[in-house]
Amino acid sequence: MNQPAPRLVLIDGSSYLYRAFHALPPLTNDAGEPTGALFGVxxxxxxxxxxxxxxxxxxxxxxxxxxxxxxxxxxxxxxPPMPDDLRAQVQPMCDIVEALGITILRIPGVEADDVIGTLALRAAEQGIDVTISTGDKDFAQLVRPGIALVNTMSGSRLDSEATVIDKFGVRPDQIIDLLALMGDAVDNIPGVDKCGPKTAAKWLGEYGTLDAVIANADQIKGKIGENLRAALPRLPLNRTLTTIRTDLELERAPTELALREPHADDLRVMYARYGFKQALKELEGGAGSSDSGDARGAGVRNTAAGYARAASAPAEPPHPELSAPGEYETVLTLDQLDAWITRLREADEFAFDTETDSLDPMQARLVGLSFAVEPGRAAYLPLGHDYPGVPAQLDRTETLAALAPLFADPGKKKLGQHGKYDLHVLRRNGMEIAGYADDTMLESFVYNATASRHDMDSLAKRYLGYDTIKYEQVAGKGAKAISFSQVAIDDATRYAAEDADVTLRLHRALSPRLLAEPGLERVYREIEMPLVPVLARIEANGVMIDGDELRRQSADLGRRMLAAQQKATEMAGRTFNLDSPKQLGQLLFDELKLPALVKTPSGAPSTNEEALEAIAEQHELPRVILEYRGLAKLRSTYTDKLPEMVNRDTGRVHTSYHQAGAATGRLASSDPNLQNIPIRTDDGRRIRQAFVAPPGRRIVACDYSQIELRIMAHLSEDAGLLRAFESGADIHRATAAEVFGKSMEEVSGNERRAAKAINFGLMYGMGAFGLARQLSIARGEAQDYIALYFSRYPGVRDFMERTRQQAREQGYVETVFGRRLYLENIQARNQGLRAGAERAAINAPMQGTAADIIKRAMITIDAWLAGQGNRALMVLQVHDELVFEVEEGFVDTLLAEVGARMSGAAQLRVPLVVDSGVGANWDEAH
Structure with missing residues (x-):
């Protein structure tokens, strides 16, 4: 029996709030607060x-x-401006939505419609059934197999071409043109005067498209024809304005919008406040209290970036009865501080945490510290609360000086949750930390990377069965949120001391689990924990960028984007919106009659990058569109953004590295993400030219050569692959020679290209279909290539089958060093899910081993750099590459020492080769 497809519901919040406000009477609660719109939503x-x-x-x-x-x-x-009674209901609406466990999306620069449109198409392409909950007719343009509209207020549903035609008189793909002709008084888009939905539908029924209506405008008689001809100049713009974008670059994928556990306590308070008796009754008979994630989420639970400071008194917490699991003390006197320093010194280990006023560790101000020495016994040391009437706090400088020797003692074990953040904050306050021994985020991540999120709240729920106090319970949220420095110290103590206490309890729960798995324990002790201070140093070092150069590049990219737009318009013979997949599809496939070689799951022609590449040889326009998209992405992501991210104190850009992100162990970076800058394009290399060394210093880049292929050779033990790597030959040429039975000198460029595609494709589970598409050959020919490859490299075939079988039997695969990747869908009945898990099973040991190797190299290199003063800094890690900033006279020494340590980071059956380069900037160093 087939499993039902997963379902995504996209709620048009703005539409429902307005419609509920105007549809329902002006209800109020007992306090006189307006509740009508809120009740409807x-x-x-x-x-x-x-x-x-x-x-x-x-x-x-x-x-x-x-x-x-x-x-x-x-x-x-x-x-008109939003009515005051409606405005007053916006924040309560958001509070209830969040408490229900629903993700709120609010993306600057685009409308909610565009966010919904992009997520809807992306989800449908992944086989997810999409329901758009809205009363807005514009969304009818998105209806297709897998995407339906539901008006929850009226109960109407549009889920097929027939239902759209029945309601509007036109097909879904004609809705945009219908809206362009009609105009939209609500959005102040003037259409054709006196042209209503029936007239517009009649024209489209006769001529098919807006362009055809425009072309035949002279044929339409009477006053309405005159009105049409008068409106012709603005109709293309109307079409652009009414087109829902479906190609936004969004940080959240559809599969990252899972419904979270509702927070029943918050809902209970709000439902009671607003008089929602039926909802309250339903809640009391339903789920209990649990967590949906907060400012502690994703491992960073220390702070409240972006929350407004209160002007006067501390916030009144939504739950003044906040419960705590132990005895928590507020440290406000020197005697208390001395007593706690003694306790910390005498304890075998202690947990600690910082409270700050920003998520950015390079700018956050320290507000307080918490400690725990045993479960149920913790303290909070406030240092920076600054609301009127705040109790006297100990002097920050003297207090930190008293604590510094304890934190600097390598023999005293400290533990935290995502402690890299805390290391940054304390370092910036003059405290260097040694003896950071355990991190509960990393214990959870190594134990099972996919079993849970690794933020403290999720871990407390999973491993302790405990619901932590949430940040918004002490600091509020939304427009009423305050900085942690404004939180009343009693409330701050319950929240912050709990952080330390729960961290200690989590360590006591997770440590035995790791000890029971010696391979995982080694990964944790030998790779992940030693890497924490290494990453903290790399982040603190930062990298210097040339902002003027990036601004020049932005201007150049803008000019080239405009030129690409003009060129595309000339090729099309008319104006069209380059950012509209709908308009692009009509132009390419309906007007230019280009073949639709790539389809969406619903069967419609796709205009994504793969689809445009597939037809770029048949017409120049797809190549121009690809060029425009590439330029736009580089400009928005890098050249415009990076200069704004330079730290005012250091003059450098400081990225953040994430250890508990990818299940394979690969590091990710954010704010900014420096791991996705293109390397194979001139524009990508130009961006790297803006990463520079200061006078008297050079940039050095050291990169593992074909490391995942070398790991494949090691794991498969295939004699042919081992022989090729040991000889030092061009591996792709050597593979081609082996597969095609030629000498190395006889191998053609196309044969080498085919061998390279197979070499890399097999690591990612590529089959004949993918190889055929990549090489632009017939599928049968691609299958012959793969069969020939496996006949020459039988060890690779055996390794792949052995790995699949291991994954099916054990539910996981391992790296060379023992890191595990659990594969949830390896036994799935759904063939697509199962095939995806099998591809991951083959790739994970190679990608994960590569990640482990470079982490091991970083640890040994950092230890060596510690004795070199400021002569060299490790400033970036990008996949298989390390980047350094080095004194000119120290370059040769660094190249020799780093190369040896990277090559020696693992003992494989083939040598690890490191390619290095030196330059004034990152690009030159390649």
Missing amino acids: VNMLRATLKEQPTYVAFVVDAPGPTFRDELYPDYKANR
Whole structure:
């Protein structure tokens, strides 16, 4: 029996709030607060959640202008300001949505419609059934197999071409043109005067498209024909304004919108406050209290970046009865401080945590410290609370000086949760930390990377069965949120001391689990924990960038984007929106009659990068569109953004590295992400030219050569692959010679390219279909290539089958060093899910081993650098590459020492080769 497809519900929050406000009477609660719109939205949400969607998001408009305002300054100009009674219900609505466990999406620069459109198509392409919950007719343009519209207020549903035609008189793909002709009074988009939905549908029924209507405008008689001809100049813009974008670069994928556990305590308080008796009754008969993640989430639970400071008194917490699991003390006197220093010194180990006012560890101000020496016994030391009437706190400088020897003692074991953040904060306050021995985030990650999120709240729920105090319970949230420095010290103590206490309890729960798995314990002790201070030093070092150079590149990219737009317009013979997949699809496939070689799961022609590449040889326009998209992405992601991220104190860019991200162990970086800068394009290399060394210093880049292929040779023990690597030959040429039965000198460029595609493709589970597409050959020919490859390298075939079998039997695969990747879908009935798990099973040992190797190299290199003063700094890690900033006279020494340590980071059956380069900037160093 086939399993039902997962389902995503996308809720048009802005639409429902306005419609509920105008549809329902002006209700109020006992305190006189308006509740009508809120009541309508809550009922809609309850109805949605009863259907148990797999994924759900509540999408609302972000404040500020969007790209439509730039295109048309009068866009929505005639909308009245939001009524005060409605404005008062916006934040309560968001509070209830969050408490229900629903993700709220609010993306600046675009409208909620575009976010919904992008997520809907992306989910449908992944085989997820999508329901868009809205009353907005514009969304009818998105209806197709797998995407339906539901108006929860009226109960109507549009889920097929027939239902759209029945309602609007046109097909879904004609809705945009219908809206362009009609205009939209709400959005201040003037259409054809006197042209209503029936007239617009009639024209489209006769001519098919807006372009055809425009082309035949002279044929339409009477006053309405005159009105049409008068409106012709603005109709293309209308079409752009009414097109819902479906190609946004979003940080959240559809599968990251899983419905979280509701927070029943918060809902109980809010439902009672607003008089929602039926919802409260339903809640009391349903789920208990649990957590949906907060400022502690994703491992960073120390702070509250972006929360507004209160002007006067500390916030009144939503739950003044906050419970704590132990005895927590507030340290406000020197006697208390001395007593706690004695306790910490006498304890075998202690947990600690910092409280700050920012998520950025390079800028956060220390507000307080917490400690725990045994389960149930913890303290909070406030140092920076600054609200009126705050109790006297100990002097920051003297207090930290008294604590510094304890934290600097390598013999005193300290433990934390995502402690790298705390190491940064304390270092910036003059305290160097030694003896950081355990991190509960990393214990959980190594024990099972995929079993849970690794933030403290999720771990407390999973391993302790305990619901922690949430950040918003002490600091509020949304517009009413305050900085932690404004939180009343009593409330701060319950929250912060609990952090330390729960961290200690988690360590006591997780440590035995790791000790029971010696291979995992070694990964944790020998790789992940020693890497924490190494990454902290790399982040603190930062990297210097040339902001002026990036600004010049932004200007150049802008000019080239405009030129690409003009060139595309000339090729098309008319204007069209390059950012609209719909318009692009009509142009390429309907007008230019290019073949639709790549389809979406619903069978519609795709206009994604793969689809455009597939037809780029047949017409120049797809190549121009690809060029435009590439330029736009580089500009928005790097050249515009990086200069704004230079730290004012250091003059450098400081990325953050994440150990508990990818299940394979690969490091990720963020704020900014420096691991995705293109290396194979001239523009990507130009961006790397802006990563520079200061005067008297050079940039050195050291990169493992073909490390995953070498790991494949090691794991498979295939004699042919081992022989090729041991000889030092060009591995792809050697593979081609082996597969095609030629000498190395006889191998053609195409044969080498085919061998390279197979070499890399097999590591990622590529089959004949993928290889055929990559090499532009017939599928049968690609299958012959793969069969020939396996006949020459039987060890590779045996390794792949052995790995699949191991994954099926054990449920996991391992790296050379013992890291595990659990594969949830390896026994799935769904063939697609199972095949994906099998591909991951083959790739994970290679990618994970590569990650382990470079981490081991970083640890040994950092230890060597510690004795070299400031002559060399490790400033970046990017996949298989390490980047250094080095004194000119020390370059040769660094190359020799780093190369030896990288090559010696693992003993494989083939040598580890390191390619190195030196330059004034990162690009030159390649």
